[in-house]
Amino acid sequence: MKKKSVSSDIILKNGTKYRLDNQTLFLSGELMLPVVPEFIRKVLKRIKLQKSGDFVVNLDQLDNIDSAGVTSLFYVKRKLGDAGFRLRMEGGNETIVKKLELFKPEKFDELPPEAKIGFFELVGTGVYDFFTSYFYGFIQLAANIFYFAVADLFRKKVRRKGEFANQAVLIGVNAVLIVVFMSFVIGLVLALQSAQQLRNFGANIFIVDLVVIGMMSQMAPLITAILIAGRSGSSIAAEIATMKVTSELDALKTMGLEPIRFVVVPKLYASLLTMPFLIVLANVSGIAGGGVAAYFYLDITPEIFINRMGDVMRNKDLITAFVKSQVYASLIVLTGSFYGFRVVRGAEGVGISTTSAVVVGISLVIVADSILGLLFY
Amino acid sequence: MDKEKVIEVRNLAASFGDTVVLSDVSFSAYKGEVTIILGSSGSGKSTLLKHILGLYETEKGEIRIFGEDALGLDEDQQLHMYMRMGVFYQNGALLNSMTVGENVALPLKQHTSLPDDLVDDIVNIKLGLVNLEYAINKFPSELSGGMLKRAALARAIALDPPILFFDEPGAGLDPISLESLDRLIIDLKEQLGMSIVMVTHEVPSILRIANRIIYLDKGSVVFEGTLKEALKCDVESVRQFFSLLDDVDKAKQA
Numbered sequence: 074m075k076k077k078s079v080s081s082d083i084i085l086k087n088g089t090k091y092r093l094d095n096q097t098l099f100l101s102g103e104l105m106l107p108v109v110p111e112f113i114r115k116v117l118k119r120i121k122l123q124k125s126g127d128f129v130v131n132l133d134q135l136d137n138i139d140s141a142g143v144t145s146l147f148y149v150k151r152k153l154g155d156a157g158f159r160l161r162m163e164g165g166n167e168t169i170v171k172k173l174e175l176f177k178p179e180k181f182d183e184l185p186p187e188a189k190i191g192f193f194e195l196v197g198t199g200v201y202d203f204f205t206s207y208f209y210g211f212i213q214l215a216a217n218i219f220y221f222a223v224a225d226l227f228r229k230k231v232r233r234k235g236e237f238a239n240q241a242v243l244i245g246v247n248a249v250l251i252v253v254f255m256s257f258v259i260g261l262v263l264a265l266q267s268a269q270q271l272r273n274f275g276a277n278i279f280i281v282d283l284v285v286i287g288m289m290s291q292m293a294p295l296i297t298a299i300l301i302a303g304r305s306g307s308s309i310a311a312e313i314a315t316m317k318v319t320s321e322l323d324a325l326k327t328m329g330l331e332p333i334r335f336v337v338v339p340k341l342y343a344s345l346l347t348m349p350f351l352i353v354l355a356n357v358s359g360i361a362g363g364g365v366a367a368y369f370y371l372d373i374t375p376e377i378f379i380n381r382m383g384d385v386m387r388n389k390d391l392i393t394a395f396v397k398s399q400v401y402a403s404l405i406v407l408t409g410s411f412y413g414f415r416v417v418r419g420a421e422g423v424g425i426s427t428t429s430a431v432v433v434g435i436s437l438v439i440v441a442d443s444i445l446g447l448l449f450y
Numbered sequence: 451m452d453k454e455k456v457i458e459v460r461n462l463a464a465s466f467g468d469t470v471v472l473s474d475v476s477f478s479a480y481k482g483e484v485t486i487i488l489g490s491s492g493s494g495k496s497t498l499l500k501h502i503l504g505l506y507e508t509e510k511g512e513i514r515i516f517g518e519d520a521l522g523l524d525e526d527q528q529l530h531m532y533m534r535m536g537v538f539y540q541n542g543a544l545l546n547s548m549t550v551g552e553n554v555a556l557p558l559k560q561h562t563s564l565p566d567d568l569v570d571d572i573v574n575i576k577l578g579l580v581n582l583e584y585a586i587n588k589f590p591s592e593l594s595g596g597m598l599k600r601a602a603l604a605r606a607i608a609l610d611p612p613i614l615f616f617d618e619p620g621a622g623l624d625p626i627s628l629e630s631l632d633r634l635i636i637d638l639k640e641q642l643g644m645s646i647v648m649v650t651h652e653v654p655s656i657l658r659i660a661n662r663i664i665y666l667d668k669g670s671v672v673f674e675g676t677l678k679e680a681l682k683c684d685v686e687s688v689r690q691f692f693s694l695l696d697d698v699d700k701a702k703q704a
Binding site: 105106109110113139140141144145147148171172175176178318417418419420421422 | 545547562564565567568571572574575576579589590591609610641642
């Protein structure tokens, strides 16, 4: 006899004991959130051991219940219903009955299931979205930015005072150190890697051609652009996105200040102006890096190096580098502001915008590099 | 006094650098009551609330919540404390990257081991209580101001906390929406048996829901008592605060 009664009880960790007697479960004490997960687990396990289908949950001894408790009762009822049991609740004092009514979950309709999207629809909407929202939006923003950039060029009044210089420092001056260092290292490595091959052919002097032409026409603009896309593209996107989610952009508009003119155009000016200088610095330090490698590995003295450099340098490369600098600078500012303006949904959106701005910015720079490389071949 | 104290603050003092924000603040809030912390801007009421919530480090004084010392709790004790209180922030403070439903489900999913479909049930119920069940899959950015507040309320009561804190729930609401929000708060209080501590300065809403008033002036409590006592009180700043009500009558007569 004793053995049977012990096995019939459901005992929770905190000591609460629910008596299971003749298909009736007597609840007592409190059925609140902290004990609910355990309650559900043990009750479901316990009742499923029984054979017959009808069950009663008696609430007479229950002192208190909260929303989690009520939903758990209905949850148990539903789960047992699926397993072929029938559960009924009875009793309970006034407050318990009131709360049962208040928190009863069944009055909510299930939401209709989402329509399944087919493969062709997915591809179709993807392509359509790309053209309507990305491609068209990008072109539109570019048109707006360049319109304001050109229109404001000689109208000092509409420009934000001091902002151009401020941005030139942020985008250009502050990037000098990293640009110089990176291009020096790359020039050095470029020369080092080729030194052995050139020596095999006895073509030591051609290291100068390689480094000078390689840096000037290809490496220096590309390295600078990638560094600036990482530094400034991200910060432009983050700044504009944050301004948008905190309605600062709306505030600017209602003060009669066009956000593109006020925020983006100074950045565009600053990067268009500073990028050529950064590329020049990258060239100088990249070639210097190559020179160092040439001196130590191929015994080419600085004198010979500089002499040969004068023969190798082409004016065309200077023009190419300048055109590239302008294209890259525009692309970086454009992608940064494009993703900044597109931000949705607060903090997480700002992060997504910033990431996209950098990734797409760098990709566009590389694509543009290959196109320009073909054009100026 | 047989009423149970849910919050007891004793000799709390706080300062930012050299500026003294709170000096020697003591008061109690009782179970099942709506306690309103009042005061003009800069009187330190938000600072007081943040100290009670444990968001600021308290150096001087004593804070007891549910009779337990709320200061110097370790991580687990602090979590246990937070699970028993709901907080409603002025602008909602819903996570913008999640839907309303996910926002309400967040504390349930993180702090309990309830099955997912049971969590969904509870979320539905809580949103139903604030009449927002249709917005379960909407993002906070798609809601109006009043809806945001109700969604925030649903999140605050997700864990059925015995005590609920409000930081200026009325800010930015029109009087009619505010009235319905107040009614909702009272209903919830009755239905869930909660105690409420609220920082606000909306006079109509104070008259509707307050049981007990704490008036802060320049960082110290100048009045503590029931709403009736507050209306009859002759402390200058308190009298001035409630005399604003007479303006409506004057405007009507003019």
